[in-house]
Amino acid sequence: MGEKIGFVGLGIMGAPMAKNMIDAGYEVSAYDIVESNLDKIVGQGAFKACCPKEVSEKSDITIIMVQNSPQSETAVLGKEGALEGASSGDLIIDMSSISPLVSQKISEQCQSKGVKFLDAPVSGGEPGAIEGTLAIMTGGNSSDFERAKPIFDVLGASSVLCGDVGAGNFTKLANQMIVGANIHILAEALTLTTKAGLDPETVFNAIKGGLAGSNVMNTKAPMMYERNFKPGFRIELHLKDITNAMETANELQLPLQVTSNLHQVLKSLVIEGNGKDDHSGILKFVQNQSGVEVKK
Numbered sequence: 001m002g003e004k005i006g007f008v009g010l011g012i013m014g015a016p017m018a019k020n021m022i023d024a025g026y027e028v029s030a031y032d033i034v035e036s037n038l039d040k041i042v043g044q045g046a047f048k049a050c051c052p053k054e055v056s057e058k059s060d061i062t063i064i065m066v067q068n069s070p071q072s073e074t075a076v077l078g079k080e081g082a083l084e085g086a087s088s089g090d091l092i093i094d095m096s097s098i099s100p101l102v103s104q105k106i107s108e109q110c111q112s113k114g115v116k117f118l119d120a121p122v123s124g125g126e127p128g129a130i131e132g133t134l135a136i137m138t139g140g141n142s143s144d145f146e147r148a149k150p151i152f153d154v155l156g157a158s159s160v161l162c163g164d165v166g167a168g169n170f171t172k173l174a175n176q177m178i179v180g181a182n183i184h185i186l187a188e189a190l191t192l193t194t195k196a197g198l199d200p201e202t203v204f205n206a207i208k209g210g211l212a213g214s215n216v217m218n219t220k221a222p223m224m225y226e227r228n229f230k231p232g233f234r235i236e237l238h239l240k241d242i243t244n245a246m247e248t249a250n251e252l253q254l255p256l257q258v259t260s261n262l263h264q265v266l267k268s269l270v271i272e273g274n275g276k277d278d279h280s281g282i283l284k285f286v287q288n289q290s291g292v293e294v295k296k
Contacts, residue, residue, distance in 0.1 A: 002026065002150060006059030008052045008075050008082060009096070010037040013122070014065035016129040017095075017155050019044050024154045029058040052076070053085035061091045061151065068240055069098040076106050088114030093148055095136070097121040097176075097237075099244045100169035101251060103139065107165040116144045119165055121172035122156065123179075125232040133157040137175070139167030173248060176241040180262045180279065182216040187283040190224055190294045200225040200294050223280040225296050235282070236275035239266040 003026075007018040010032035022028050022045045030046040031054065032038045042048045049055040052075050056062045062082050064075050072094055076082045082092055092110055094103060094117070103119035110117040118140035128134040134156035138145055145161045152159035162171045190200045204221040207213065223229065242263045249256045265285050272288075274281050287293055 003060035004029070004058060005151065006030070006055035006062035007046070007065065008055055008062065009065035010041050011067070012126050013129045015041055016126070017065060018046060020132045020154055021151070022046060029055050031055045051080040052082040053080040056082040056085035056090065056092070061093060061148065062086065064092065064094040064096055066096045067237065069102040072096050072098045073102060073106065077109055083110060083113060083115060086113070086115045089116070091116040091118070091144055091147060093118045093120050095120045095122055097172050097241055098169055100166035100173070100248060103169050104166045116141065117165060118144050118148060119168040120148070121168050123172070123175050127232055137162055137168045137171040139163055139165045139169065173241065173245040176238060177245055177259050179216055180238055180242060180266070181258050182214060183220055183279055183282045184262060184265060186217055186220060187224065187286040190221065191286050191290050191292050194294045195290070195292045199296065201296055220280040223278060224283045224294055227295055229277040229281040231276060231278040233279050234275065235266055235269050235277050235279050238279045239270055242266055
């Protein structure tokens with residue numbers, strides 16, 4: 001079916017995304033540094049590759065889904081990286097959430113070899129990856145975006161071309177800033193109302209239909225008052241994104257007060273050992289300051 005697809009990175013997001021491509025009838029080659037992750041997707045129908053280079057050799061379009069900027073650089077530009085195995089006209093799509101400035105660097109090196117490149121980070125967490133309902137924010141050439149659109153339609157509920165290479169990750173930074181600030185103020189609001197003697201579930205039900213209502217509130221408020229911090233998106237990964245936002249803001253000489261505060265909150269939670277929690281666990285930071293436990 002269509003073009004051959006490669007997948008580098010089969011973690012909490014990459015594995016279900018690769019499975020969705022297989023289920024849609026695509027021929028998929030895959031690689032992950034964790035052997036058990038790779039074996040699992042091979043068992044679901046993927047071809048096993050020994051490195052990113054072999055993935056791209058076997059593929060027309062190679063998707064990268066790793067955790068951070070250095071891993072993206074290694075996966076694409078490193079020894080036995082995807083760019084080594086890619087041919088002129090092939091397309092590499094980095095769906096990792098990384099620094100937009102690093103996306104631009106990777107793109108330049110791909111272009112020098114005639115290889116097309118898109119940065120296409122996603123929002124929706126593990127549930128969105130499993131269900132194929134991710135929101136995909138893309139930077140790059142419009143013709144490359146149109147080529148990738150059938151893939152994005154399998155992986156996500158929406159995909160938008162936001163601008164040139166880097167625009168996808170600039171947009172993802174905006175998404176993560178807004179989500180994080182929303183979770184933080186939600187935690188403070190539920191803490192205030194709990195301290196005043198109200199039930200947080202009742203408060204949530206009363207305000208969710210008004211202007212304060214949001215997807216963030218609908219998803220994270222129940223997790224907070226049910227004390228369920230099982231990760232859909234880990235605090236340590238949100239810290240990574242907000243660190244990228246702060247570094248990018250510094251490059252652009254831009255002061256970001258709310259984002260700076262969010263950065264300190266997330267960093268404190270990671271230092272305290274809560275980095276593996278879902279980012280609804282920002283509530284723990286507020287709880288530690290207030291001495292108030294939000295629960296049903």
